[in-house]
Amino acid sequence: MSTLVLVLLTGIGLGALYFLVASGLSLIYGLMHVLNFAHGAFLTLGAFMGFEVARRLDSTSWWAFAVSILVGGLVGAGVAALTELALIRPLYERHIEQVLVTVGLAFAAVALYEGIWGSDPIYIQAPAWMRETTGVLGAQVPNTYWVLMAAATALLISLVVFLRYTRFGTIIRAGVENRAMVTALGIDVRTAFLLVFAIGGSAAGVGGVLAAHYTGYVSAHLGSTLLIFAFIVTVIGGLGSLPGAAIASVMVAVLQQFANYYLGGTGDIIVVVALAGVLLVRPSGLLGRRFA
């Protein structure tokens, strides 16, 4: 029983991390039809900058942790906005080229991180509580997972509120549905592009800081692996669907944890099999509309 609870809760925690990455990917794809390969690079940069800031403060204190989260989010938003302006916008509507520049950026960024921080993982420190566990129904769940869940929940709620109750949110929702018509109402949809990139980037940046606490280290490749799972999650959930991404994140991660624990570490493979299954049955994903 306690093992079951532990596997389930760690699965949900991992799913929360996936959601931090996948939410931005899904929003960006939904509005702009851009597959952002550089999303992992935003995440890694957030993690490194968060680590650098926490290191200069007292990295075992809570306020250093809070500042590192803030810095991670800001750096992620900044670099994402810059990417949109400098690389994505000039290639307006040329989707293959847009994917290619983000591929190039991811390629170059990882190399640059290795140049600056080296290719070995750097182990990080955290507030003492985050190294501890909390008992739930006999399962000792590491506290990092609670932080992940709280962060993802906060992100989901604020995204839903933003999308539902602000003018920019309405523009983004309308744009996901029919971008041309948004411009035909006199709205410069590019502002929404920039905003979506910045939001996705900040979620990735925060995700990076938390991913570093989850794995216990930062490295230049932190984002690359997570990115692939985030891709899988967005496809399974339905590209462009935020609720789809949320549900698929948790489903995929829980499935992965169960397979890892009960089926001899086959989690990664099971996830890909699940992806193939979803594609065969429902190519548009769980909550996605048909692909254009």
Next chain:
Amino acid sequence: MTAAVAAARRIPVPLVVGVGLVILMACLPLLNISVPGVLPTPTYQPGTLALLSLAMIFAALALSYNMLLGTAGMLSFGHALYFGAGAYGLGIGLENLGVPLWPGVFVALIGGLVIALVTGAVSMRVSGIPFAMVTLAFAQAGSVLVRRNSSVTGGEEGLSLNTAGVPDWLVGVVNTRNLYWATLAVLLVVYLVSVWVDRSRLGHLARATRENELRVRVLGLEPSRARLLVFVIAALCASLVGVAYMLLQSGTVPRSVSADLTITVLVIVVLGGVGYRWGAIVGGVVYTILDQRLTVLAGSDMIESLPSVLRVPLSEPLFILGALFILVVMFLPGGIAGTVDSWMSRRRAGSAHGDAEMSDDAPAGRIEGAEQVLETAGQEARS
């Protein structure tokens, strides 16, 4: 590109140049040519031969990828899976099945074929960007499988070639020359397959599908089958190149199944010029030599003496290649071959017409070509 093909039919100059190049490449191991700054040693020595062989491997792999992206317009991030299947297939065949080389090659190719059929059929449930994501996921699963099952694949350490079943003339540094020729042969085979695909009805159909899937459907043709066939042929070519790589390097590492390798090939194809066969080859050679030179440069004194703001990025070859790639995508959309091609056709047109007229003509001509293809294909299908 259609224009280039048409030109090739009219005047056999490219054919003459091509045959001449192949003969020159075949003779290189027998000649003593030094190109300081580009090639590490004179051409007859193993150092340069190994580098050139690797360049040909990348060129052939890029050619196979160009069938996907250039001909069928499919952006795949999983092409390395089939390359890895060839390399690991041969390695595992020789090691675990204890078969000699040629049956081993056969096993590797069949393995690549089966994997390509299954993953291709599933991935093609979606198209465009989702297709790219799904192929990436498959390649990742392959990479995980290779890393996990270390008893068969050697895990992170990689798998070295069991040379017991391999003929002596293909083993060891002394026989680099023979391996070089074998690689050249593989490149030639992949090139010919690529030409055949481009000129066959299959290639026309795949190209027409890329231009306008709906219209192909209206004509009662099944575009997804043509695309799957191109996908499988490209994958099979990649497996063949993987086999050659395994022989050349007498071993392979998990990187050969990874998304990193696919992205490298993508960089090569885009650098060379998507849709141009000779572009893929030039891209492969330029990339390999650039990568090698940049690594040498990264360790040089000149770089060491720079301030860290410049030193750190410049000492990372992948950073420079990534940045170069971005610049090519943004400012040189046709890559090397596309730029040369449009420059040449502009020069040719310059004597007769104005430039503006030419640039108006080009896209219209392409669509006309596609329409013609559609029409003839439709008639064939109906009769």
Next chain:
Amino acid sequence: MSTILEVEGLHASINGQQVVEDVSFTVPATGITAVLGRNGVGKTSTLRAILGLIDRGGEVRLAGERIDGLRTHRIVRKGVGYVPEDREVFGSLTVEENLQLAVRQRQPRRELVDALFPDLVQRRRQMAGTLSGGQQQMVSLARALINDNRLLLVDEPTKGLAPLIVDQVADALEEASATVPILLVEQNLEVVRRLATDAIVISGGRVVHTGRAADILGDEELTHRLLGVGVAPATGGAR
């Protein structure tokens, strides 16, 4: 008579395929100008090209000012309202959100819209995707009429609607035309006869005839030759 829109040598393409060859015409600053022609001759594409929704070239002037180089949202902000073919309401947004999104001025013309489309008033919070076709058309019209525009581009507003709703849409257009000139693509010749003062006939991506709407529709031979139909019966329009 003053003109609001001048179009000269307009051409446009979609995916490299020419859909508007060479279109020139002017739209007077008052009344409704109908764009007529058989299916697929480029009427919708002409409107979309004026708005910059598809790749286009040539000269377009709004009240004497060139707008052919501007991006779509800039053209709209100059005072061009657009009611697209097939309505294109945002189905996952409420009626209110659809209207809110369209508002470009501090004092939107709420009373006008509410008076024209009382049906929508109590459906403010309903998802636009769940409305009937006629109600969606009203949302689409309301999005254009809620601002003070200098010109409206309206594309087949009565397509696929029941006769009663057709009348209601025509009423709304008639009332709107009192304050703003309208360029109207319409297949229902009864509606054209009732609303339009002027007409342009497009064929093969070019303007082949311009004149008073009544003159064109009054000439049976001309109507048949240019539009491929006899003079339409009361309903059913040009199809």
